[in-house]
Amino acid sequence: MDDKFIITTIVTIALAVIGYLAKYANDINIANRKDKLERINRQLKEFYGPLLSLMSSSNASWIEFRNKYRSNIISYFDKNNPPTEEEKEIWRNWMKTIFIPINEKAYEIIIKNSDLIIGNEFPACFKDFCAHVETYRPILKKWNENDFTEHTALLNYPIEIIEYIEGGYREIKLEQNKLIKMSCS
Template identity: 35%
Template sequence: MITYWLAPTATIFAAIVAAFIAYRNNIRLHEAQERLKWINAQLAEFYGPLYSISEASNVAWVQFRKLVRPEGGYLFDYDLSEEEQKEWISWMTNVFMPANKRMYEIIVTRSHLLVGETIPEVYAQFCAHMATYEVVVYRWSQGDVSVLNSPIQFPDGFRTNIAESFLHLKRQQQELLLRVQPSRRWFKANGK
């Protein structure tokens, strides 16, 4: 009599366990999909544009330095010649300020996409640097070139923070893609 009930009970138990495992897997998959959506938004709307603009601006900065001060050193440690001043104002007005404005706008309008709970200090410093440069550039447009630099320096670690956050999110994105897209797991496992 016991064996008569054992097989159906085991079958029912196995079905319950399988349903529970499937339920838990669906929850995990849904959580991974939601996390992936959030990371995709962070990359597409915040860190991706910041990273791209920052890297392009840095390449332009290196080129500018090769033209104006190839020997190195902080640009404003020395008195700039009139030609260097003109070159600086031209590059700052046409290359660096537009890039900085775009990064500033991204930070100010999309800070909800930041990694972490607070705005990193280097981001606040960058925004202050950018805001004070607006006054300097305005004075240039009025013909006053007595001030060539912002009183707040470009923050050390700003580009590093952007790059590290971007690359960290890209790694998380790839890991989540492997979890939510079974075909990607096969390709990764088979070295494709």
């Protein structure tokens, strides 16, 4: 065998191995990007998207509620200026028909899909929100039994949850758009 044949054979084999390794690395990269995009799509579809819709509508309803009822009082249940019986009834009606149903849906999304939360920690605002929902359940039970001695949960609604969800949604949408652009190029 001559040297030219050996060199040609070695170069051919080396190029084939390099080509195979490059394709293998590219296939892994594509699979990883696909897996990441699938997770992001799930986060948007099953967690942040529905939560953002629910919390945004709840917040808009709350603003309208407070603009219409006791708008001159900072807290609806101000100890120095308590609501009338009629205002308490209005509160119960809005809570039972709007806020509690929305909060229960959001609670279920958080509990069932907490694996889709960004990061490694369960955010404090989600803990507080879940506790708020849970501490309203005994009050709602009393209302259903015509006991109106209590009107508020033991824990206040964590208003920072809206900002957290909006931020998470934005972050994931940016990442989704970035991955989609990478897939197209």
